[in-house]
Amino acid sequence: MKKILLLGSGELGKEFVISAKRLGCHVIACDSYEGAPAMQVADECSIFNMLDEEALRGAIAKYRPDLIVPEVEAIRTEVLIDVEKEGYVVIPSARAANLTMNRDRIRDVAAGLGVRTARFHYAESVEELAIHAKTIGFPVVIKPVMSSSGKGQSVAKSESDLQASWVHACIGMRGDRKKVIVEEFINFEFEITLLTIRQKNGVTLFCEPIGHVQERGDYQYSWQPQPMNPEVLRAAQGMAEKVTADLGGCGLFGVEFFVTKEEVIFSELSPRPHDTGMVTLISQNLSEFDLHARAILGLPIPSIECTEGASAVVLGAREGVNPTYTGVEEALSERGIDVRIFGKPTTRPYRRMAVTLASGPNALARARTAAAKISVQ
Ligand SMILES: Nc1ncnc2c1ncn2[C@@H]1O[C@H](COP(=O)(O)OP(=O)(O)O)[C@@H](O)[C@H]1O
Numbered sequence: 001m002k003k004i005l006l007l008g009s010g011e012l013g014k015e016f017v018i019s020a021k022r023l024g025c026h027v028i029a030c031d032s033y034e035g036a037p038a039m040q041v042a043d044e045c046s047i048f049n050m051l052d053e054e055a056l057r058g059a060i061a062k063y064r065p066d067l068i069v070p071e072v073e074a075i076r077t078e079v080l081i082d083v084e085k086e087g088y089v090v091i092p093s094a095r096a097a098n099l100t101m102n103r104d105r106i107r108d109v110a111a112g113l114g115v116r117t118a119r120f121h122y123a124e125s126v127e128e129l130a131i132h133a134k135t136i137g138f139p140v141v142i143k144p145v146m147s148s149s150g151k152g153q154s155v156a157k158s159e160s161d162l163q164a165s166w167v168h169a170c171i172g173m174r175g176d177r178k179k180v181i182v183e184e185f186i187n188f189e190f191e192i193t194l195l196t197i198r199q200k201n202g203v204t205l206f207c208e209p210i211g212h213v214q215e216r217g218d219y220q221y222s223w224q225p226q227p228m229n230p231e232v233l234r235a236a237q238g239m240a241e242k243v244t245a246d247l248g249g250c251g252l253f254g255v256e257f258f259v260t261k262e263e264v265i266f267s268e269l270s271p272r273p274h275d276t277g278m279v280t281l282i283s284q285n286l287s288e289f290d291l292h293a294r295a296i297l298g299l300p301i302p303s304i305e306c307t308e309g310a311s312a313v314v315l316g317a318r319e320g321v322n323p324t325y326t327g328v329e330e331a332l333s334e335r336g337i338d339v340r341i342f343g344k345p346t347t348r349p350y351r352r353m354a355v356t357l358a359s360g361p362n363a364l365a366r367a368r369t370a371a372a373k374i375s376v377q
């Protein structure tokens with residue numbers, strides 16, 4: 001039985017724990033607060049700040065896991081680099097966790113490999129931001145280099161928006177380094193997540209592309225398969241293979257691309273299951289969590305089968321503790337609809353609290369209709 005230390009215990013971690021437990025693993029779920037989703041289904045839990053070097057080293061020394069599996073970006077990844085040298089296995093690799101902790105390093109890696117990205121610069125002051133925004137040309141997208149789920153992100157249409165964008169980024173950033181990435185705005189036709197699986201003993205595998213829509217920089221609904229020109233898809237797969245090979249190790253990666261009329265552009269990457277990939281809980285024979293578990297355990301993946309499916313998020317509307325969910329019965333009364341309630345102990349406006357899943361024809365419309373029936377009190 002493999003012992004897994006899961007760093008981060010959100011909804012993606014919860015589904016990963018279920019997959020890993022089905023394969024006989026023992027999981028210790030870690031996060032900074034009690035009762036986090038993955039803790040509800042894990043064997044043990046440990047509550048500490050994963051950005052705290054000493055606390056993280058302490059947890060690794062205490063549990064001596066066979067596999068360290070990061071579920072979030074906000075981890076003191078330098079510790080993972082050290083313990084990997086001591087012989088611990090970090091998924092997919094300590095380097096991957098370290099390079100994806102902030103936006104800038106992974107973007108530099110992609111650009112260094114000759115992968116097409118939106119044109120970008122970094123800025124550490126509003127003055128620098130103005131210089132680079134003018135070089136790139138308006139509109140530009142501004143994101144803190146340390147943030148996730150769209151926090152601190154904005155679009156500046158002209159120079160007069162930059163001050164507000166800078167302030168918004170500074171409020172939304174994690175850590176104390178005031179640094180933003182300023183990017184060319186890509187007027188894409190659609191965007192996709194390409195789930196990419198690196199195996200210990202086997203070729204790199206790809207799931208069917210997942211289409212998704214984001215609001216406030218956060219995912220709202222996703223569907224699979226997203227129809228695509230085969231040549232463009234092959235180009236995206238080539239880029240995903242190149243970047244994930246550079247990061248190394250085994251596991252599932254969520255690789256995000258923008259697709260325009262002319263080309264496919266690399267956006268960002270998570271070296272672990274992706275939120276838009278929750279659709280695979282209904283659309284694939286093996287979900288992204290099953291695939292991650294198999295890949296990290298070195299188990300075979302003979303085939304990935306996909307049928308039409310979609311997911312839609314249910315968001316919190318206000319602040320509260322021990323939230324209750326209404327409308328679940330109505331949502332589930334439709335054929336081919338399922339729901340995952342995350343069981344977070346607290347709620348707040350726009351916090352992701354559950355997801356609806358739909359299979360079969362018109363899956364996207366049906367998943368969204370089901371999500372609209374559910375409210376969190
Ligand atoms: N350069 C860009 N041009 C157009 N839209 C963008 C750009 N960068 C980000 N976005 C939009 O914002 C969303 C979130 O940005 P992303 O970089 O993926 O941040 P996060 O790490 O918070 O997911 C993207 O999925 C996309 O919809």
Ligand SMILES: [Mg+2]
Pocket residue numbers: 256268
């Ligand atoms: Mg993203």
